[in-house]
Amino acid sequence: MPEPQPLGAVALHPHExxxxxxxxxxxAGNPSQWDTWTTSGQYxxxxxxxGxxxxxxxxxxxxDTWDGAESRLLTHWNDGTxxxxxxxxxxxxxxxxxxAPGTAAG
Structure with a gap:
C-alpha cells in the first residue's frame, strides 16, 4: 500500500x-486530538x-463504527518534532x- 500523502493546500483538493x-x-495533552464534523456532516x-x-x-x-468500510485514513504526516x-x-x-467562517473550536 502506498504511503498516504498530506492533503496539502485546500485549493488543491476541491473534491474533498x-x-x-x-x-x-x-x-488537550499528549496526544492532541479532536472530534470534528464537516459542513456536509462527515466525521x-x-x-x-x-510528531x-x-x-x-x-x-x-x-x-464501535470505526472498523467498517466507511472508515478511511485521509492523511498522515510526521512533522519531525x-x-x-x-x-x-x-x-x-x-x-x-x-x-468554516464563524466556527468556534472547543
Whole structure:
C-alpha cells in the first residue's frame, strides 16, 4: 500500500470536503486530538502524537463504527518534532483543513 500523502493546500483538493463546521478538543495533552464534523456532516477524527498527525474519516464519533468500510485514513504526516501537543490552527495548516467562517473550536 502506498504511503498516504498530506492533503496539502485546500485549493488543491476541491473534491474533498475539508471545511470543518465543528471541532471539539477531546484531549488537550499528549496526544492532541479532536472530534470534528464537516459542513456536509462527515466525521473526521484528528490526532497528533509523537510528531505524527493523522486525519481519519469515520461514520461517527462512536468508536464501535470505526472498523467498517466507511472508515478511511485521509492523511498522515510526521512533522519531525516528536511532540504530542499542537493547537488546532497548527494542525489544520499541516492537514490542509480549515474551519468554516464563524466556527468556534472547543
Amino acid at each position: 470536503d475539508v471545511i470543518l463546521a465543528r471541532a471539539v478538543r477531546t484531549c 473526521p477524527y484528528l490526532r497528533h502524537r509523537s 505524527e498527525g493523522t486525519v481519519e474519516q469515520h461514520p461517527s464519533e462512536d468508536v 516528536g511532540g504530542g501537543r499542537i493547537d488546532l490552527a497548527g494542525f489544520l495548516v499541516l492537514a490542509g483543513l480549515r474551519l
